[in-house]
Amino acid sequence: MKKSTLIVIIFLNTLLGFSQKIDQSKEELNRPKEDTRPPLPTEPVSQNSGTTVKQSNDNFGIGAFFVELGFYVFLYSAIGDYRNEDHLYNPLSPYPYFNGKSGNYEKIDDTSIKKKQLRWDVENHFLYNTNRSFGNHFKGKIRPFNYFYLQGDYRELFEKNSFTHQTSNLSLFQFNFGYDRLRFEKFNLGWTLGATYIGNEINKFGFSYGLNTDLFIIKNISFTGAMIWSKINELPVNSLEIRSKYHRKNYFISIGYENLKIASPSYNYISLGTGIYW
Numbered sequence: 001m002k003k004s005t006l007i008v009i010i011f012l013n014t015l016l017g018f019s020q021k022i023d024q025s026k027e028e029l030n031r032p033k034e035d036t037r038p039p040l041p042t043e044p045v046s047q048n049s050g051t052t053v054k055q056s057n058d059n060f061g062i063g064a065f066f067v068e069l070g071f072y073v074f075l076y077s078a079i080g081d082y083r084n085e086d087h088l089y090n091p092l093s094p095y096p097y098f099n100g101k102s103g104n105y106e107k108i109d110d111t112s113i114k115k116k117q118l119r120w121d122v123e124n125h126f127l128y129n130t131n132r133s134f135g136n137h138f139k140g141k142i143r144p145f146n147y148f149y150l151q152g153d154y155r156e157l158f159e160k161n162s163f164t165h166q167t168s169n170l171s172l173f174q175f176n177f178g179y180d181r182l183r184f185e186k187f188n189l190g191w192t193l194g195a196t197y198i199g200n201e202i203n204k205f206g207f208s209y210g211l212n213t214d215l216f217i218i219k220n221i222s223f224t225g226a227m228i229w230s231k232i233n234e235l236p237v238n239s240l241e242i243r244s245k246y247h248r249k250n251y252f253i254s255i256g257y258e259n260l261k262i263a264s265p266s267y268n269y270i271s272l273g274t275g276i277y278w
Contacts, residue, residue: 021133021265022159022168028263029202029233078191080181090183092117092146095250095277096222103216105146105183119143123275125243127258129268132160137258137271141178149178151192153239155260157267170262171199174208174228174239189213196230196237198262206232220247224256235263243271251276 080088090105094117099106120142127135135157143149153174160167176194192210197203210228217223226241243256253274260267 020159020161020168021267022157022170025170025262025265026168026201029198029204029235029237031233033234078181079179087183090146090185092119092143094119095247096216096245096252097220097247098250100219102185103222104180104188104214105185107185117143117146119277121275121277123252123254123273125254125256125258125271125273127155127157127269127271129270132162133267133269134158135269137273139275146183147179151176151178151194155239157260169200172237172239172260172262173197173199174230176208176210176228178212186216187214192228196228196232198232198237202232204232206230206237208237221245222247222252236261237263241271243273245275250278 082088086108087105090108093099093102093104093106096103121140123139125137125139127137135155138154139151141149141151151174153172153176155172157170157172158167159169174194174196176192178190178192180188180190182189190212192208192212194208196206196208208228208230210226212226213224215223222245224241224243224245226239228239230237238261240259241256242258243254245252245254251274254271256271256273258267258269258271260269
């Protein structure tokens with residue numbers, strides 16, 4: 001009797017959409033890691049000393065060349081060439097559209113900004129899927145120089161089970177070092193490196209990396225996109241943001257879309273928010 005009752009409850013949960021994604025994410029992230037390492041060799045490997053040493057030296061020389069080449073390719077693509085790319089010196093603006101045209105950066109030949117800017121960007125977004133699934137996303141960013149910034153994201157997700165009337169929650173934190181590779185007046189593109197942390201019963205960190213961009217092509221309106229990839233317990237913990245902002249002086253209001261991939265479940269939200277620069 002108990003078994004049949006349990007089957008009926010599971011069926012109703014599935015049929016009516018009462019399954020809890022948050023509980024599933026927690027369960028998967030808390031599972032122990034599987035040992036995927038290959039087995040150790042059981043027999044000694046024979047070596048021909050003369051041939052092996054020569055081949056090793058040749059391989060080392062070829063490998064060193066490609067390592068050095070890869071380093072310079074990375075340096076140019078990720079950091080840039082400060083000797084030939086003037087846009088890398090474009091100063092940080094006090095806030096987007098402060099002069100009616102500039103975004104996060106202003107052209108270097110404009111003398112309206114003569115000193116380095118220290119800027120704080122703070123924003124908060126309400127996340128909504130249904131009355132059973134919603135959350136909040138708080139983001140803070142400090143820009144001490146033109147060249148890099150530090151960013152922190154805190155999301156608190158809630159999910160209510162309409163069948164049991166219980167509410168599950170999940171806390172997701174992202175801490176990142178950010179660098180804008182392209183710094184134009186109407187467009188910036190950059191990357192982030194950092195860590196992702198999930199609280200609650202999980203309490204685990206994971207390395208993260210991402211890309212982001214801002215477009216300032218319509219007066220007082222900007223478009224933002226950001227993606228962060230990470231893994232915790234060998235499972236994906238990714239976030240995607242697409243947002244449109246309307247700027248008024250040093251604050252803005254926004255509407256957008258957010259997707260979170262936390263283990264197997266995927267979370268989709270409409271976002272409404274506001275923010276301020278100072």
